[in-house]
Amino acid sequence: MSSTSVDQKQEQIVEAALKRFSHFGVAKTTMSEIAEDLSISKASLYYYFPDKTALVLSVGENILTDFINEQQFVLEKSKDFESGIYDISDVRISFGQKYFMMHIGDVQSDINTSDPKFKVLLEGLKAKELQFIAAHIQRFQDSGFLKPVNTLETAQVLIDMLVGIWICEIHVHHKSLFPSEQLFEKIKTKCKCVISIFCDGIKSN
Amino acid sequence: MSSTSVDQKQEQIVEAALKRFSHFGVAKTTMSEIAEDLSISKASLYYYFPDKTALVLSVGENILTDFINEQQFVLEKSKDFESGIYDISDVRISFGQKYFMMHIGDVQSDINTSDPKFKVLLEGLKAKELQFIAAHIQRFQDSGFLKPVNTLETAQVLIDMLVGIWICEIHVHHKSLFPSEQLFEKIKTKCKCVISIFCDGIKSN
DNA sequence: CATTTGACTAATTAATTTAAAAAGTCAGGA
DNA sequence: TCCTGACTTTTTAAATTAATTAGTCAAATG
Numbered sequence: 001m002s003s004t005s006v007d008q009k010q011e012q013i014v015e016a017a018l019k020r021f022s023h024f025g026v027a028k029t030t031m032s033e034i035a036e037d038l039s040i041s042k043a044s045l046y047y048y049f050p051d052k053t054a055l056v057l058s059v060g061e062n063i064l065t066d067f068i069n070e071q072q073f074v075l076e077k078s079k080d081f082e083s084g085i086y087d088i089s090d091v092r093i094s095f096g097q098k099y100f101m102m103h104i105g106d107v108q109s110d111i112n113t114s115d116p117k118f119k120v121l122l123e124g125l126k127a128k129e130l131q132f133i134a135a136h137i138q139r140f141q142d143s144g145f146l147k148p149v150n151t152l153e154t155a156q157v158l159i160d161m162l163v164g165i166w167i168c169e170i171h172v173h174h175k176s177l178f179p180s181e182q183l184f185e186k187i188k189t190k191c192k193c194v195i196s197i198f199c200d201g202i203k204s205n
Numbered sequence: 206m207s208s209t210s211v212d213q214k215q216e217q218i219v220e221a222a223l224k225r226f227s228h229f230g231v232a233k234t235t236m237s238e239i240a241e242d243l244s245i246s247k248a249s250l251y252y253y254f255p256d257k258t259a260l261v262l263s264v265g266e267n268i269l270t271d272f273i274n275e276q277q278f279v280l281e282k283s284k285d286f287e288s289g290i291y292d293i294s295d296v297r298i299s300f301g302q303k304y305f306m307m308h309i310g311d312v313q314s315d316i317n318t319s320d321p322k323f324k325v326l327l328e329g330l331k332a333k334e335l336q337f338i339a340a341h342i343q344r345f346q347d348s349g350f351l352k353p354v355n356t357l358e359t360a361q362v363l364i365d366m367l368v369g370i371w372i373c374e375i376h377v378h379h380k381s382l383f384p385s386e387q388l389f390e391k392i393k394t395k396c397k398c399v400i401s402i403f404c405d406g407i408k409s410n
Numbered sequence: 411c412a413t414t415t416g417a418c419t420a421a422t423t424a425a426t427t428t429a430a431a432a433a434g435t436c437a438g439g440a
Numbered sequence: 441t442c443c444t445g446a447c448t449t450t451t452t453a454a455a456t457t458a459a460t461t462a463g464t465c466a467a468a469t470g
Contacts, residue, residue, distance in 0.1 A: 040414080040415090
């Protein structure tokens with residue numbers, strides 16, 4: 001009888017993989033390296049995960065779920081409409097920065113985005129995100145603070161703008177391997193600017 | 206004494222190159238092909254342009270100048286604030302679609318963006334664009350239609366949002382070689398949605 | 411029986427070489 | 441001055457090879 005269960009072991013592996021992936025990216029991390037970090041053999045890794053894709057998927061699932069939940073958390077905790085939007089923007093940028101090397105949701109993502117399981121997961125989480133942002137808008141619409149706009153459509157527009165600024169800055173200005181701290185600061189500032197106008201745009205007069 | 210001047214010949218060459226470039230991109234167009242289109246020898250081409258880069262630069266200069274001027278034109282012609290913004294958005298998308306294969310202003314642009322001459326040209330035109338959009342905002346601010354916002358900053362935010370939506374849609378949804386007509390329609394719709402909120406956001410109550 | 415492993419093969423990826431295509435030159439002609 | 445065919449040089453693409461990494465399995469351990 002081992003001291004750790006299968007589930008615990010899998011969690012340990014995911015944790016170790018996550019460290020490597022976020023530092024060096026998925027492609028530049030080998031299964032042997034992850035095994036070495038845990039002081040086990042590579043073959044053992046394959047006892048817990050059928051292949052690398054499955055492990056990557058588990059890691060991605062962890063990150064993405066955290067990403068969405070964290071946004072939901074700060075949004076539901078927020079006192080007024082605008083600060084809620086500012087907060088989710090900050091969460092988004094922090095996650096993007098932290099897991100930059102994995103290029104999640106990016107064009108040439110490290111994660112195999114064509115994998116149907118990953119697609120389903122991603123779509124589900126995106127839908128959830130859209131839902132609670134729409135709910136946030138609905139909340140302040142009901143209180144009369146916002147105009148009676150289409151909540152889902154407006155939530156989608158907000159997300160589009162934030163994603164757009166992110167991708168725009170990363171792709172246009174980022175030439176080096178790893179973007180500078182100040183680039184992320186610049187993105188934050190631009191997002192704040194956009195959000196400010198966005199919020200004014202849907203406030204009732 | 207030839208029937209066409211050097212300048213006219215250069216224009217003809219630029220015109221022929223433009224056709225090839227916009228259809229197949231710069232990289233997939235050879236100097237020989239351009240020469241063939243004009244029924245002249247490749248060596249003649251090199252009599253009018255020192256190298257391919259110079260020709261590409263001329264073509265790029267033409268397109269970009271048109272791009273900026275067309276925006277300025279529709280903006281100055283516009284009767285009310287919002288329709289002016291909608292119009293420049295349409296101009297931007299039309300140009301982006303027309304010259305898609307050249308990937309102007311893109312990450313891996315066909316045009317050598319590191320070329321100092323191109324950089325200078327691009328920066329100049331960007332500055333000009335920013336100026337007349339800011340002037341448009343100023344115009345309707347003076348008339349009391351808009352809030353007293355920082356015009357340059359607000360103009361930049363608008364451009365960022367439009368560029369962001371463009372890049373976002375192209376990079377995230379476009380996998381095939383050439384994007385579909387409906388993708389550009391989708392981009393137009395999204396831009397309209399954003400502009401609507403943007404305008405409401407800076408209107409005085 | 412559940413778990414681990416070293417030693418193995420198969421598949422990918424990176425590096426190197428080779429062949430093809432395209433850029434760019436030039437002496438000479440109209 | 442303007443144009444060209446024939447040429448050289450440079451770049452890009454294809455093919456070959458070498459190296460790395462993913463993934464397997466029979467045997468071992470506890």
